[in-house]
Amino acid sequence: MSEARNPAGRVCIVAHSHPEFSKGGGELAAYRQFETMRHAGRDVLFVGACEIGTLYAETHDIETVMPFGEGEYVFSFAGMAEDRLAWDDPFQRGVLVDFLAGLDCEVYHFHHYWRLGIDLIDALMQARPKARFVLTTHEMLAICLHHGQMVKTRSRELCRKESPLRCLACFPDQTLERFAYRKATLLSVLSRFDAVIHPSEFIRARYRDWGLTAPHDPVVENYLGDAILDQPRLPADAATMAHRFGFFGQPTSFKGLDVLLRALPMALRGNPDIVLTVFGAEREDVLRLFPTLETMVEAAGPSLTFAGRYDPTDAVDLMRSVGWVVVPSIWWENSPVVIQEARRAGTPLIVSDIGGMAEKVLRDVDGLHFKRAAPVDLARVMVQATDPELRAALGASIRDVMGRAEFLAALDAATGMARQRS
Amino acid sequence: MEVGLQLSLKCLIPLPDGRCLLLGRASAPAAVGAELALMEGDTACPIAHGAFYPLPAQHGTEGSGAAPAHGFSLIADRVPKSPRLVLRAGGGSASAESVEHIFETAEAAGTSGLAKLLADQPPALGFALLRDAGTHAALASLMTLGGAPLGAFAEWMARLHPVRGRTVENLPGVEEAEALHSLGGDILVVVRGGAAFPPEARLELALVGLLPGAGPLASRAVALPLFDGHAAALPQALVLHGRIDPAWLDRLSALEVVLQLRMGAEEVHLLRCRPRAATVPDLLDAVCRTTLLAEAGEAGSTEALGLLRLLTARREAAFEPMLASLAAQCPQDADAGGQLPRIGLILGADDPVATRLLQVTAPEFEGRCDQLLILGDAAEEVAQAFLRRGRLPVLVGPAAVAALRQAGGVAAVLVVEAPRFAEAVARGRPAEAFSRPLGAADLARLLALHGAAGCEPGLEDSLVRLLRLERHRPGEAAFLPVPRGWSSPHAAELVNAHLARLWTAGLKTQGLRTEGLAAHV
Numbered sequence: 001m002s003e004a005r006n007p008a009g010r011v012c013i014v015a016h017s018h019p020e021f022s023k024g025g026g027e028l029a030a031y032r033q034f035e036t037m038r039h040a041g042r043d044v045l046f047v048g049a050c051e052i053g054t055l056y057a058e059t060h061d062i063e064t065v066m067p068f069g070e071g072e073y074v075f076s077f078a079g080m081a082e083d084r085l086a087w088d089d090p091f092q093r094g095v096l097v098d099f100l101a102g103l104d105c106e107v108y109h110f111h112h113y114w115r116l117g118i119d120l121i122d123a124l125m126q127a128r129p130k131a132r133f134v135l136t137t138h139e140m141l142a143i144c145l146h147h148g149q150m151v152k153t154r155s156r157e158l159c160r161k162e163s164p165l166r167c168l169a170c171f172p173d174q175t176l177e178r179f180a181y182r183k184a185t186l187l188s189v190l191s192r193f194d195a196v197i198h199p200s201e202f203i204r205a206r207y208r209d210w211g212l213t214a215p216h217d218p219v220v221e222n223y224l225g226d227a228i229l230d231q232p233r234l235p236a237d238a239a240t241m242a243h244r245f246g247f248f249g250q251p252t253s254f255k256g257l258d259v260l261l262r263a264l265p266m267a268l269r270g271n272p273d274i275v276l277t278v279f280g281a282e283r284e285d286v287l288r289l290f291p292t293l294e295t296m297v298e299a300a301g302p303s304l305t306f307a308g309r310y311d312p313t314d315a316v317d318l319m320r321s322v323g324w325v326v327v328p329s330i331w332w333e334n335s336p337v338v339i340q341e342a343r344r345a346g347t348p349l350i351v352s353d354i355g356g357m358a359e360k361v362l363r364d365v366d367g368l369h370f371k372r373a374a375p376v377d378l379a380r381v382m383v384q385a386t387d388p389e390l391r392a393a394l395g396a397s398i399r400d401v402m403g404r405a406e407f408l409a410a411l412d413a414a415t416g417m418a419r420q421r422s
Numbered sequence: 423m424e425v426g427l428q429l430s431l432k433c434l435i436p437l438p439d440g441r442c443l444l445l446g447r448a449s450a451p452a453a454v455g456a457e458l459a460l461m462e463g464d465t466a467c468p469i470a471h472g473a474f475y476p477l478p479a480q481h482g483t484e485g486s487g488a489a490p491a492h493g494f495s496l497i498a499d500r501v502p503k504s505p506r507l508v509l510r511a512g513g514g515s516a517s518a519e520s521v522e523h524i525f526e527t528a529e530a531a532g533t534s535g536l537a538k539l540l541a542d543q544p545p546a547l548g549f550a551l552l553r554d555a556g557t558h559a560a561l562a563s564l565m566t567l568g569g570a571p572l573g574a575f576a577e578w579m580a581r582l583h584p585v586r587g588r589t590v591e592n593l594p595g596v597e598e599a600e601a602l603h604s605l606g607g608d609i610l611v612v613v614r615g616g617a618a619f620p621p622e623a624r625l626e627l628a629l630v631g632l633l634p635g636a637g638p639l640a641s642r643a644v645a646l647p648l649f650d651g652h653a654a655a656l657p658q659a660l661v662l663h664g665r666i667d668p669a670w671l672d673r674l675s676a677l678e679v680v681l682q683l684r685m686g687a688e689e690v691h692l693l694r695c696r697p698r699a700a701t702v703p704d705l706l707d708a709v710c711r712t713t714l715l716a717e718a719g720e721a722g723s724t725e726a727l728g729l730l731r732l733l734t735a736r737r738e739a740a741f742e743p744m745l746a747s748l749a750a751q752c753p754q755d756a757d758a759g760g761q762l763p764r765i766g767l768i769l770g771a772d773d774p775v776a777t778r779l780l781q782v783t784a785p786e787f788e789g790r791c792d793q794l795l796i797l798g799d800a801a802e803e804v805a806q807a808f809l810r811r812g813r814l815p816v817l818v819g820p821a822a823v824a825a826l827r828q829a830g831g832v833a834a835v836l837v838v839e840a841p842r843f844a845e846a847v848a849r850g851r852p853a854e855a856f857s858r859p860l861g862a863a864d865l866a867r868l869l870a871l872h873g874a875a876g877c878e879p880g881l882e883d884s885l886v887r888l889l890r891l892e893r894h895r896p897g898e899a900a901f902l903p904v905p906r907g908w909s910s911p912h913a914a915e916l917v918n919a920h921l922a923r924l925w926t927a928g929l930k931t932q933g934l935r936t937e938g939l940a941a942h943v
Contacts, residue, residue, distance in 0.1 A: 086778050090810060122782040177841045178775050184844035185779040191850065211848060 009106030009417060010043040016115040016138075018048030018074050023312050025337040026138035029199070029222035030111035033411070036223055038071065040408055045103060049115040050074035064095040073099075077115050085141075085186070086119045093120050101127040107415050109134040110193075114141050118189045125192055134415045135190065135215075136197045136222075139334055142186040143210045145171055145179075149254055149331040150206070156330060156373070158354065162210055187211050195414045199335035200356040206332075218414045223407040224340050228316055233346045233400065238392035241323030243273040245350075245382060248315060248325060248338045251281040251289055256328030256352065258290045262375035263328075263382060264300050270383035276326075277305045279318055312337075319345035324385050327351040327361075330373045335360060340401045348394035350381055366398045426451045427516035428491075429509040433523035433539055434501070438567075441470065441560045442501040445539070445547065446518065447477065448509050449491040456511035458494065462502035471497040471558045475550040476687070493547050497560045536567065537577040545692050548578040549682045553628035555645035565643045571632065572643045579630070582680060585695035593691060595619070597713045601679045601697035602705045606741070606873035607668035609648060609697060610705050613660045613683060614713050625653055625660035626682040634675040646670060646677075650740060652733065656725045661709055663733050665740070668873055702875055703904045703917050706730060710913040727912055734920035741874040746928030748867040762834045764859065766791030766814075767826060769882050770840040771798030779844055781807035786852045788813045790836060795822035797882045798840065823881055830866060834859030837889060857889055864888075875924035877904045887925060901925045 015030035027048065034046040047065075056062050057078035068074045075096055079089030087093035097120055100108065108124060108131055110116060125133060141148030143162045150159040153170040164179040190196065191214040198204035199222045208217070251257045257278065267274050278286065283306040287294055297304060310318055315338075319325055325342040327333070332355025339360045342349050349367030351357035361367045368385060371377040385391065402410075411417070431446040450456040460467040477491040509516045525535050540548045552575055555561040567573040588598040590613075598614040611627055629646035651664030660683070671677070681693040700708070710726040766787050768780070777800070780787075784807060787794055794816045796805050801818035808816045817825050829835055837857040846855035860868075872884035887901065894900045901922035908914035 119778060119781055175773070177770075177773055177844070180841055180844035180848065181773065181775045181779045184847035185782055187850075188779070188847050189782050211850070214850065 010045065010104065011037065011107040011109055011415070011417070012045045012047060012100065012103050012105040013037075014100065014108060014110045014116060015046065015048040016112040018046075018050055018068065018072075020068075021051050021074075025222070025335075026112055028225075028312060028337060029136070029138070032223050032225040033109075033111075034072075036226060036404060036407065037411075039226060040404075045071045045073070045105070047073045047075065047100065047103075049077050054078045064092050065099045075099075077117075080115065080117060084115045085113065085117065087117045093117060093123065096120060097123045097127055100124050105131060107132045107134060107417065109136070109415065111136045112138045112141075113186070113190070118186055122189050122192075125189075132194045132416050133192070134195045134197065135193045136199065136220075137203055137207065137334070138199075140203065140206055140332075142183075142190060142212075143206060145174070145182070147254075151254065151331045158332070158372070183211075191215065194416060197411075197414050200359050202332065202356045202359050203334045216414070218410065220407070220410040220414055221402040222335055222337065222340065223404070224337070224344055224401050226404060227313065228341070228344055229401070229404065231316060231344070233344065234320065236320065236323070236346065236395055238323070238395060239388040242388045242391035243271060243275065243386045244321075244323040245274065245276045245326050245385075246279060246319065246322030246324070246347075247276065247328070248279045248310075248319065248341070251278070251286050253289065254329060254331040256330045256373065257281070257286060258293060259328045259330065259373055259375050259378060260326055261286070261290070261293050261296055261300075261304075263378035264304060265296055266376060266379035267382040268300070268303055270379065271386045272303075274382060274386060275303050275305070276300070277307050277322060279307045279310050282306050282308050315341045316345045319347045322347060323391055324367070324382075325349045326378075326382075327357055328370075328378060329357060331355070333357050343398055343401050346395060346398055348391065348398050350378070350385060362399070364394070364397075367394060427509055427511055427514055429507060429516040429518040431505075431507050431518045431521045432543075433525065433536075434505065434521050435525045435536055436501050436527055437497070437560055438563050439560060440500060442498050443561070443564075444496040444498065444505070444507070444521075445493070445543075446496075446507065447491060447493055448474075450509065450511040456509060458496065459508045459510070460496065460498050460502060461506040461508055462504065467502045467505070468499040469496050470499055470560060471495075471554070473550055473554050475546045477544055477546065493544065493550070495547070495551055495554070495561075497558065536564070536574040540574065540578040541581065544690075546682070546690055548575065549626070549628060549680060549692060551575075552579075552630065552645055552680060553626070556629060556647040562645055565630075565645055571641050572630070575630075575643075579680070579694060582692050582694040585693050590693065593693075595685070596683065596691070599681060599693055599695055600708055600711070601681075601695045602700040602708055603666075603671070603677060603697040604700055604702050604705045604873070605668060605671065605876055606702065607665045607671065608702070608705055608737075609662075609664050609666060609679070610700075610708055611662045611679060611681060611697075612708050612711070613681065614711075615658050616713070618657050619655060619660060620686055621655075622684075622686050623655060623660055624684040625662045626684070627662055627664075628680045628682075629666060630678045630680065631670055631674040632676040632678075633673060641675065650736065652736060654729045654732075656729065657723065658712070659726075661729060663709075663736075699879070701877055701879060701904075702921065703877055703906060706733065706917045706920070707906075707909050707913050709733065710909040712909070727916065730913060730916050734916060737874070738920065738923055741924055742927045745867070745870060745874060745924055748863070748870050749928030751863040752867050762832065762859075762861070763792040764790060765825070765829055765833045765835045766794045766856075767822070767835050767837045767885075768794065768796045768801075768804065768840055768843075769798065769837060769886055771796050771801045771804040772840075774800045774803045776800065776840050776844075777804050777807050779847065780804055780840075783843075783847060783852060784808055784811055784813075787838075790856065793817070793825070793833070795825055797822055797880070804840075826865070826881065827869070830862035834861055835865070836860075837885060839886060839889065857892070871925060875921045877921065891925065891929065900929075 013030055013034050015027050017027040019027045019031045034044055037044040053062055053076040057076045062076055065073055065075045079087050079092030081088045139148035140150050144150045146153050152159050164176045167179045190212055193215045195216040197220045201219050204217055204219055247260055249255055264276055319342050325347050329352055334356045349361045351361045352372040353369040354372045363369050368381050370381040428449045433445050435443040474492040474494045477493050507518045565573040570576040572579055585599045588600045590596045590599050595615050597616050601611045603609050613625055631644050631646050633642045635641045646666050648664040653662045677697055679695055679697055683691040709730045794814045796818045805816045805818050808814050838855050843855040846852050868888055872881055876884050891900055903918045
């Protein structure tokens with residue numbers, strides 16, 4: 001290692017991806033933590049899973065772990081099982097464990113366990129018994145086999161509690177024993193973490209209900225990053241912006257873009273000035289996923305625009321170009337980065353009234369709520385939101401996100417580094 | 423010679439132990455007490471064993487009104503010089519002095535003579551000798567005459583009609599012959615017909631086992647005694663149930679049944695078949711099973727269910743005292759293992775998914791056990807989780823079962839059911855999944871229950887059921903019904919209730935729920 005050892009101890013952030021290769025909220029949060037700690041003079045390393053290296057490993061020899069910049073490494077997870085929760089290839093797992101253990105860190109801070117492997121975490125804990133282990137959760141994969149969404153597979157209804165029989169209703173080809181093994185395996189290892197950081201009260205409650213009660217489990221907001229927080233928070237002209245709505249993100253089936261597109265014609269009947277811009281997808285992307293919405297998309301005409309993909313670093317700027325950011329997810333969400341970015345931009349939000357969205361967007365402070373998966377109610381709220389006075393009021397009251405010093409202090413308290421630093 | 427009394431002596435065969443076997447034919451008027459005496463000069467030669475068997479008319483005295491003919495076999499304590507056989511009946515007597523075949527030595531009889539004689543005689547003679555060889559040591563020596571595996575019976579048995587599977591071919595009126603044996607020594611034979619059997623139809627059996635030797639030619643046949651036998655006739659089936667000493671089953675390399683199906687005075691058929699190993703529920707359910715071509719609803723007829731009730735009652739009378747005694751020796755709160763080495767036993771390792779759990783919880787086992795046994799469909803894969811760590815010797819499959827059987831008295835066994843272990847880990851209390859250390863008495867009880875009331879071929883199911891008994895709470899079912907395709911729900915109810923009584927034999931019945939077991943059809 002070329003870095004000088006910091007007396008407060010070296011921290012290794014182990015993430016399920018490197019944002020260079022995918023830009024999900026979890027890996028962005030992990031990497032922003034790495035950058036922030038490094039800028040603060042901390043002795044910190046980043047080790048992330050690498051999809052590109054994993055695909056390459058299918059046809060060519062490749063090192064399991066590769067350097068990827070100063071203090072940064074990526075690894076191939078080609079030896080993992082299909083569900084990416086454990087390793088089929090114990091040799092590759094061993095290589096990665098040896099590498100991580102050899103980094104000689106006081107703290108191993110995992111972001112997620114998917115693509116990292118619960119068995120790898122167990123082995124590293126045994127290899128480094130005196131190190132502190134910290135986990136930041138990013139969704140509920142341990143609890144729910146359905147991509148960790150806690151949404152029922154056949155009805156898209158919300159699931160409020162895990163149990164083997166409930167899970168069997170969603171996955172009838174599984175067995176009760178398999179659900180029991182899965183839960184026990186994950187809970188056994190996750191319970192051994194010294195701290196589990198949850199980005200929302202909501203997700204902490206879900207993990208506690210599931211049985212994860214042993215570790216210290218503070219709620220610490222994901223940090224948005226120094227670069228975004230350095231940008232000025234500018235007031236917007238409410239009269240101009242009140243009828244402009246924006247959707248930001250991937251048009252996956254859980255993000256609720258279809259709910260928004262169904263609401264749009266009804267909202268236009270209430271206020272024909274409404275315009276909606278979809279950031280993150282082209283028209284074709286959306287219709288490929290929701291072909292039955294073609295008629296509605298056609299009928300919306302110039303009131304609907306697809307802006308295509310965007311760079312996450314541009315998100316806050318783009319959010320300033322709309323009057324409202326709509327987050328219509330049909331799943332619970334944890335702590336969506338879109339909400340953080342909108343709050344940083346000073347753009348109020350309209351969100352589904354559940355889970356992490358309802359928690360992070362205080363009603364009538366940061367934005368408005370609508371009934372989850374209900375286009376009629378969303379249309380009602382959109383029409384209500386076109387009132388410039390309401391837009392101005394919420395544009396003034398919307399809270400900013402967690403600052404750098406506050407984040408580092410919360411992180412130190414959670415990881416136990418605060419004691420060592422004092 | 424008195425009118426109506428006839429006697430002839432077919433052969434005399436010296437036996438290896440100095441005794442001799444005499445075969446012959448006698449007829450006496452019906453309803454007249456008859457007795458045979460073997461004389462050597464004026465001295466009666468002691469008879470150690472005698473048996474009569476009816477002969478078809480053409481082999482006895484011909485003509486209407488003739489006295490019924492019987493074959494007989496006698497074993498005399500010594501080989502008489504100038505033997506004279508005397509038949510006394512109804513105040514009269516008949517005697518026979520000439521012997522059609524006299525064999526000088528046992529070996530001479532065994533190599534060809536007796537075999538030929540048996541082959542030429544009515545089949546009932548061979549059957550009677552074979553059956554009696556199971557109970558009389560002197561006759562048992564016939565099984566080894568001549569050095570062939572079946573001795574004097576080799577040729578005779580080779581001529582019997584073999585039954586392949588269940589189907590009986592070339593025997594009008596008989597469609598199936600199903601023979602089964604259980605680990606506990608039950609023997610059940612059911613002969614099923616396409617129509618009702620005649621009222622006088624009877625079923626008998628003789629059992630032959632093959633003891634393995636050092637080489638293929640060193641195998642030795644033994645005739646096995648059947649005890650507690652009970653034969654019954656159902657509308658379209660003949661049933662015979664009995665038991666052999668279960669210790670035989672561990673020693674034998676093969677078991678065969680010779681069936682004598684007597685359809686009437688003149689019609690006797692002999693069949694030869696190999697009993698299929700069956701669980702107790704499978705064996706008992708066979709009483710109510712029907713042929714494939716039977717009308718729906720015939721399974722579990724009133725008569726069959728009545729017989730099933732009788733057989734289960736007989737089994738309970740035979741097994742319950744022993745099981746109750748064993749249960750009394752196994753207090754549930756005892757550390758039966760004392761200071762013995764601890765063997766961990768993981769049951770139900772059927773899903774490879776369990777490997778992940780056991781891998782991350784391996785220290786739970788390494789800290790408690792000196793050796794680990796793993797049973798289940800995925801045992802090999804699950805074992806890798808421990809073998810890779812190299813901290814615990816691990817056995818799987820048959821080797822694990824053998825180690826479990828041998829553990830009594832030398833090790834205490836800590837049993838963990840894999841699915842229950844998962845639940846305990848999820849509760850954060852993995853220790854709760856480990857059974858108390860099971861000692862020699864527990865293992866003896868387990869093996870006895872498995873033999874008398876085992877519901878699956880493998881020992882694992884019985885162990886799971888035993889552990890369930892140990893942790894049962896009032897109101898819970900102590901015995902879970904056997905999930906299988908039953909011949910009828912009524913048979914399922916009867917057999918499950920019977921099994922439940924055996925499993926709970928000797929336990930305090932308060933709070934144990936075994937009645938009203940639902941049938942899993």
